[in-house]
Amino acid sequence: MRIEISGHQIDVTQALRDYVQSKLAKLERHADNLLDVHVILTVDKLEHKAEATLNAAGRTLHAEAVAPDMYAAIDSLLDKLDRQVVKQKEKMTNHHRGEASIRTADLG
Template sequence: MQISITGHHVEVTDSLKSHIEDKIGILKRHFDNVVDIHVILTVEKLEQKAEATVQISGAKLFAEDVQADMYVAIDNMVDKLDRQIVKFKEKNQNHR
């Protein structure tokens, strides 16, 4: 699994990187076939936005969240991705 983290108008610090990697480890619990994750962190005035595109075998999933705090936005974004992955996995198993 390859994780790429970029920042627009924000410097991606080591603490942000480690927080993202810890949270994305949760996604690996539910689905092992995660190929690539691209995380983009953006700051615009008072809004802090975290968005991610997850490439899994058979689909691309996207989630974003806007909050006043970057860490809360990352947590909410990962929760959204987690729900999407669980839904995809259940849908994939039901069709077989």
Template sequence: MQINVTGHHVELTDALRNIINEKFERLERHFDNVIDVHVVLTVEKLQQKAEATILVSGNRIHAEASNTDMYAAIDAMIDKLDRQVVKHKEKLKDHHRAEGSHRNHLE
């Protein structure tokens, strides 16, 4: 999994990079087909914004979150991505299960 981190009006410290890597490792435990990740951290006045786009088996999943604290924004963004990845995984699993039972029904 390739993680690209970009900062707009924010210094990308090792602590920020480490927390992002840790969070995406947790996300990868749910779904290991994550190919590419692009994270953008932005500071706009008092709002800290974290957004990410991940590429998973042909689909793009995007999430963003804002907070007054960058770490809280990253946590919220990861939670949103996590829910979307689990939903994506369930769609894949349900599709194959329905397809399999349909085949057995026809035979």
């Protein structure tokens, strides 16, 4: 997975980069086909905003979070992305019963 991290009105320190990368590594547990992620960190007065666009095979997910602390915004962002990835994975799973599950007793 390719990770791009950029900042608007903020210098992205190595500590922030490491924090985002460690959180995104946990996201890979739920999704097996992630291609790339673009994370934008923004500071506007007292508001810290983190937004991410995640490209996976056949779909694009976007989330953003605002918090008074940048680390809290990143945590909230990754929670939102994690829920979206899990929801998308559930949609891709076939929940219908196959024809093999029909009992022969019901036919007779």
